[in-house]
Amino acid sequence: MDETALIRTCVEEAGFHCLCCGACCSGDDNEVMVTPSEIQTIMDAAGLAWNEIAEPYPEWITETDASITFGWVIRRGADGNCMFLKNNRCTIYQNRPHICRTYPFMLDGSELIISECPGCKVGERTKEAEEITKDLLRRRDAEDEEFFLTKKQYQKHSIISGSTIVFDSRGAHPIIIPPEKL
Numbered sequence: 001m002d003e004t005a006l007i008r009t010c011v012e013e014a015g016f017h018c019l020c021c022g023a024c025c026s027g028d029d030n031e032v033m034v035t036p037s038e039i040q041t042i043m044d045a046a047g048l049a050w051n052e053i054a055e056p057y058p059e060w061i062t063e064t065d066a067s068i069t070f071g072w073v074i075r076r077g078a079d080g081n082c083m084f085l086k087n088n089r090c091t092i093y094q095n096r097p098h099i100c101r102t103y104p105f106m107l108d109g110s111e112l113i114i115s116e117c118p119g120c121k122v123g124e125r126t127k128e129a130e131e132i133t134k135d136l137l138r139r140r141d142a143e144d145e146e147f148f149l150t151k152k153q154y155q156k157h158s159i160i161s162g163s164t165i166v167f168d169s170r171g172a173h174p175i176i177i178p179p180e181k182l
């Protein structure tokens, strides 16, 4: 069995049917990583600015007295949930990022990982297994590309002492506000 068929079979066997409970869009562990191109897509669709949608990935490292992080996450609303969750529905559904399209699934190489989700094992085999498998493969490609290009950006920029920087596939972005106040 080839890789795609194997992944599709595993997705089918998960018996996944989204219950639209909103659990994956809310709560403390709701951390939706987004690439620059996904942020751009949401900006165009929602008419919002970059900073209104995304904030730096909240794990900072210190290097030569600078604070550095890699990538972006979608902002949360005052209720702590994803800012795009309204009445348990995604308000950017057609333009939601890869991570949301594929939840509760992700690929680690060729291995299918299934996160906790009340929509798994609720009945018959996953109906949308083929589409989910295609989305998973697209997500893996996009994540690999983002990782590769971000690493290149990190390698080619020198880091100014005392600065706060977000690296992504498009460059090194200095942040004026210190991380603890973001």
Ligand code: SF4
Residues within 6 Å of the ligand: 017, 018, 019, 020, 021, 022, 023, 024, 025, 103, 104, 116, 117, 118, 119, 120
């Ligand atoms: S993917 Fe799972 S957790 Fe998310 S809304 Fe559907 S059933 Fe709920």
Ligand code: SF4
Residues within 6 Å of the ligand: 024, 025, 032, 074, 082, 083, 084, 085, 086, 089, 090, 091, 092, 093, 096, 097, 100
């Ligand atoms: S973008 Fe949509 S699907 Fe993704 S976490 Fe937010 S509300 Fe949920």
